[in-house]
Amino acid sequence: MRPFAYDRPDTAAAAVAAVADRPDAAFLGGGTNLVDHLRLGIADPGLLVDVTSLTSTEIVDIDGGLRIGAGVTNADLAADPRVRARLPVLAAALLSGASGQLRNMATTGGNPLQRTRCPYFQDPASACNKRVPGSGCAAIGGATRNHAILGASEHCIATHPSDMAVALAALDTQVRILGPDGGRTLAFTDLHRLPGDTPEQDTELAHGELITAIDVSYPRGRHAYRKVRDRASYAFALVSVAAVLDVVDGTVLDARIALGGVAHTPWRAVRAEDTLRGGPATEEAFAAAAEAELADARPQPGFDGGNAFKIPLARRTLTATLRQTTPRETA
Amino acid sequence: MRIELTVNGVAREADDVWEGESLLYALRERLGLPGSKNACEQGECGSCTVYLDGAPVCACLVAAGQAQGREVTTVEGLAGDGLDPVQQAFVEKGAVQCGFCTPGFLMSTKDLLDRDPAPSDPEIREALAGNLCRCTGYEKILDAVRTAAANR
Ligand SMILES: Cc1cc2nc3c(=O)[nH]c(=O)nc-3n(C[C@H](O)[C@H](O)[C@H](O)COP(=O)(O)OP(=O)(O)OC[C@H]3O[C@@H](n4cnc5c(N)ncnc54)[C@H](O)[C@@H]3O)c2cc1C
Ligand code: SF4
Ligand code: FES
Ligand code: FES
Secondary structure, eight states: OOOOEEEOOSSHHHHHHHHHHOTTEEEESSOTTHHHHHHHTSOOOSEEEEOTTTSOOOEEEETTEEEEETTOBHHHHHHOHHHHHHOHHHHHHHHTSSOHHHHHHOBTTTGGGOOOOOTTTTOTTSOBTTTSTTSOBTTTBSOOTTSOSSSOOSSOOOOOOOSHHHHHHHSOEEEEEEETTEEEEEEGGGTBOOOTTOTTOOBSOOTTOEEEEEEEEOOSSEEEEEEEOSSSSSOOOSEEEEEEEEEETTEEEEEEEEEESSSSSOEEOHHHHHHHTTSBOOHHHHHHHHHHHHTTOOOOOBTTOOSTTHHHHHHHHHHHHHHHTSOGGGO | OOEEEEETTEEEEESSOOTTSBHHHIIIIISSOTTSOOSOSSSSSOTTEEEETTEEEEGGGSBGGGGTTOEEEOGGGTOSSSOOHHHHHHHHTTOOSSOSSHHHHHHHHHHHHHHOSSOOHHHHHHHTTTOOOSSSOSHHHHHHHHHHHHHO
16 A cells, blocks of 8 residues: 555545545545455545535435435445335445444445445456556456346456445436536446446546435335345445336336346446336236346356356346345235 | 544644554554444454544544544543443353454444334444344343443
8 A cells, every 4th residue: 555645635626636636646535445445456536535424414305206415324324214114225225234333434425436346356366457457357267256147248257346326226316416527416326337348437427526416216116125145234235136117007117127237337227127118017028027127147157156046036136135125015 | 644633522732744654553553442442444344443522433535634623532532430331241150261353332322222222123223233242142241231321
């Protein structure tokens, strides 16, 4: 780790200017990912700009939803009565992630921007196009249990590790951003990008762009979040599903679905949603929706046995989560 | 850099702190408080658990600069005139073997009981999910938490 400077400016604009000015500067949220990376030697910033006290730590009511300040911790967000009552899929996703100690530090801005847990990305001795562009990808043909089945490229097969981001991708979520040239708003589903031939870039954010808040609308319908992992608590998802289904008289009026653990982005399940909308909320329809969503899934061979198991696992987890959103009498 | 913070109710300062240092390192090596343990340094084991402004965090993943001006409580701050009931229960129930994980478990347990004086077993398990113990098999630790809840 080389020496770096730490700064805690007073305003968001000053923080943006400080980071935009220096190519080697980075924002610091709760630090649970970035401080880890400093120690592992896979991040090497010359300046850390702490933004937790200058982005809002408040959750405020806006028309039909909530504005969540980027500095709100994952613990405070999951405990908010409005989130528990009106956005239970988000509360459940948050509480399924990490541990109490980590959720007390992790922030609304930092969580969706946490980097992949690909073991080769985290090991400075391995080839990794995401860490060192052009160096190759040690994961391909390596241990691929945690890797993608959807949207991967020949340059990177990593997955996005966040649970919170899966719920946000399913919901109607807008990201409020402040950059050196002013503010902009981005749909959450446009924030993350597929790896293509530039896997070093996780998101559409430019250097120096700060997430100041996240706006979430309350959806109609019943919520469920289901996370499948190697142990019952405190592990990253092999596959997770966030779903909100609005069913009236047995007909699906609206469906909001996203998958975690399967792609470089929190994966909005557009095909499954389209398959369900306007049709019956039946077991057959749920299975057809899952089938449609996973139709293009491709397994990654690996010396650990590969990850072909994740395709049926994702299909079944999706079906089971949809079932969970549906009151028994209509299922 | 110099950091100023309140540790266990006392205003403290440390000089020549390197920004990349963790709060854990600063507490152990600069402020003479070796109670919080350094095991994984990756947020996985919880043996470094301290309270930052009242909330349990992994001190190994807090950069020292982040603690500037804030309030920290370590395991050394738990006991008053006598042991805290949580500490007493761990002693009584033999919930300690090598003891490396114990400071973290004490901090997490006390935080749990402050929020929920009568937690169910699943609630205890979830609250302690961020603390790993490689010796006890957890049964005695669960006994100790139940005992602490009953004795408080
Ligand atoms: C042992 C362990 C287990 C975990 N298990 C899970 C799990 O099961 N599920 C899960 O979802 N997560 C898990 N996590 C990850 C954890 O949720 C993330 O580390 C955390 O959410 C990151 O938030 P942070 O505020 O600490 O981010 P930081 O570490 O501060 O920052 C992360 C990134 O975001 C950038 N950044 C931060 N804030 C902003 C902002 N406002 N605007 C622009 N950029 C910003 C930083 O520059 C950095 O690149 C685990 C972590 C650990 C250590
Ligand atoms: S999958 Fe992506 S992150 Fe992992 S080694 Fe390959 S390029 Fe790096
Ligand atoms: S040493 Fe901090 S969590 Fe293990
Ligand atoms: S007593 Fe040894 S790790 Fe818990």
